[in-house]
Structure formats: structure tokens, C-alpha cells
Amino acid sequence: MARSASSSAPGVDARAAWARAWWGTSAAPPGACGASGVCRGERGDARWGRLIDLSLPLSAGSVHFPGDPPVELDGPYNALEGPVREYCYRLHLPTQAGTHIQGPHYFLAAGRPIDTFPLERFEGPAYVLDVRGLPLFTPQSLAPLAGVDLCGAVVLFHSGYMARLLAATTPGELAALVDTKPGLSLDAAIELAGRGVSMLGIDSVGLEPGGDLSYPVNRCLCEREVLILEGLTNLDRLPPAGAWVEAFPLPVPCVEGTPCRAVARLP
Structure with a gap:
């Protein structure tokens, strides 16, 4: 069954649960946030989390799915008149360039575009499954998540495959790697969607x-409105559980997805 349009509650509930794990309450303690409402912690205070970048660089030659146009970067250029110049660039890229997030419109003509989802859907408590060496991630691969409440959660598969893709030196080598890449089985996808991921x-x-x-x-996944986050890196730096992941798309209307800056916050 597809999620309802008002499916922001899982993200909100998940953040509250994460806050309770840190502070014993669903909100930051008194004095934790300044007058601006932005929470700031002391350096070295683990409660506030260390950020881990999970995103690939966006540059000419970036790894991309065969058939997608490559990333192109032009510049710098100057559009100002007078003695002072500016340094601006033109970026040309497909919606699935680099690290990117996708919604139902990815494979459904009438599926929801990525900009129609509430922001809460692009963050949540993360569970990392080490599936390196497995050609297919089956329900048995989900055994570490037995008994875990996954409603509103982010499940990440650490396949180790990105290192091989980044090492490819020719389009043919990349295409061969994509044709043989590991992935999620249909029955495992159905199970995860059914558990509210x-x-x-x-x-x-x-x-x-x-x-x-x-x-x-x-x-x-598109039929069940489970968001898809691809092109990640640095998953080896995350614990099996306890991180909080954020991957916000660009506010581009009517598209299936966009590149994003995916990060993990470690408590």
C-alpha cells in the first residue's frame, strides 16, 4: 500500500525517539538551543553529533549510470560590467548525478515527484547492513534488523561496490560492473517496505x-513510496545503528529526484 500524502509523522516520531536516546526526552534540554532556535553544542560534545559526509563529489568525470549524460562544469565566467569581475560557473547534470535521491515518479508515470514529499521524509535513524561480498541481499541479509522498529528509518546497504565503480577507467568497464552489480531482492524490498522503512x-x-x-x-519501492538513495560513500565509517542520516533533494518541481548532499550525524 502506498504511503499517504501526510506521511511526515514517521520522520517526526523517529527524530523524537533519537532525541530521547540522547537526552531522555523528545526535545533538546533547556539551554541547548540559542535564541535563534538553532541547536549548538560544545566542541567534543558527543550529544550533538559528528558529521560524516556520505556524498560523492560532483565533477566532470564523476561516476554515472551508463546512458545518463555526464556532469559538465563550465567557467568561470563574468557577467558584470566594469572593473570588478565575478567568478561564476555553469553546471550541467542529470537528475541522477552523483549521490542522489529518488521518489515514486522514478518508475511510475503518475508517481509523486520528489518535491511533493515533506522534509521529514528525507531524514531518519540509520541502520547499516554490511552486505559486502553478497550478490543479492535477501530477507536473510536483514537478520541483524530482527525485532527492530523500522518505521520511519533509513536502511543503508554497505556493499563496498562504489570503490570498484570509482576505479573503472573506461565506459565499457563501468557498464560491465553495472550489469553485474549486487542488489536487493524483491522479497527483501517487500519486507522492508512492509515494516515502514x-x-x-x-x-x-x-x-x-x-x-x-x-x-x-x-x-x-516506487509503488510503496519508499525513497531510494543511491551513490553513497563512506558507509564503512558508520556504526550498524545509532547514526542519523539526512539527504535533502533540491527543490526542483515535477522531477523524480535530484542530486543531494547526504550526511550522517553520529551521537
Whole structure:
């Protein structure tokens, strides 16, 4: 069943649960936030979290799915008149460039565009599954999550495949890696969606295993409005549980997804 348009509650509830784990309450303690409402912690205070960048650089030559146009960066250029110049650049890229997040419109013509989701859907408590060496992530691969409440959670698959993709030196080598890349099985995708997962991510160019051109996993996740986060890196720096992940899309209307800056906050 698809999520309702008002599906912001899981993210809100998840943040409250995470706050309770830190402070014993669903809100920051008195004095934790300044007059601006922005919470600031002391340096070294683990309660406020250390940020880990999970995003790939966006540059010419960035790894991309075969068939997608590459990232192009032009500049600098100056549009000012007079003696003072500016340094601006033009960035040309597809919506699935680099680290990116996608919604139902990815595989459904009438699916919700990414800009229609509440911001709360793009963050949540993260669970990292080490699936390195596995060609297919099955329900058995989810065993570490047995008994865990995944409603509103972010489940990340650490496949180790991004390192191989980044090492590819020719389009043919990259295409061969994509055709044989590991991925999520359909029954595991159905289980995770049924348990209320908000977002699934992977350190690869896609959650779908290579070779199946019917894309059943992507269609399943889009039908159930589970967000898809691809092109991640640095998953080896995250604990199996306890991190908080954020991956906000650009506010581009009517598209399936956009590049994003994905980060993890460690308590």
C-alpha cells in the first residue's frame, strides 16, 4: 500500500525517539538551543553529533549510470560590467548525478515527484547492513534488523561496490560492473517496505541487481513510496545503528529526484 500524502509523522516520531536516546526526552534540554532556535553544542560534545559526509563529489568525470549524460562544469565566467569581475560557473547534470535521491515518479508515470514529499521524509535513524561480498541481499541479509522498529528509518546497504565503480577507467568497464552489480531482492524490498522503512540507500549506482531489465525492485519501492538513495560513500565509517542520516533533494518541481548532499550525524 502506498504511503499517504501526510506521511511526515514517521520522520517526526523517529527524530523524537533519537532525541530521547540522547537526552531522555523528545526535545533538546533547556539551554541547548540559542535564541535563534538553532541547536549548538560544545566542541567534543558527543550529544550533538559528528558529521560524516556520505556524498560523492560532483565533477566532470564523476561516476554515472551508463546512458545518463555526464556532469559538465563550465567557467568561470563574468557577467558584470566594469572593473570588478565575478567568478561564476555553469553546471550541467542529470537528475541522477552523483549521490542522489529518488521518489515514486522514478518508475511510475503518475508517481509523486520528489518535491511533493515533506522534509521529514528525507531524514531518519540509520541502520547499516554490511552486505559486502553478497550478490543479492535477501530477507536473510536483514537478520541483524530482527525485532527492530523500522518505521520511519533509513536502511543503508554497505556493499563496498562504489570503490570498484570509482576505479573503472573506461565506459565499457563501468557498464560491465553495472550489469553485474549486487542488489536487493524483491522479497527483501517487500519486507522492508512492509515494516515502514522511509528510505533505502546503497553505495552503488542502484539498489536493483544488475541484469534484470524489468526492474521489479525499483517498481516495488516506487509503488510503496519508499525513497531510494543511491551513490553513497563512506558507509564503512558508520556504526550498524545509532547514526542519523539526512539527504535533502533540491527543490526542483515535477522531477523524480535530484542530486543531494547526504550526511550522517553520529551521537
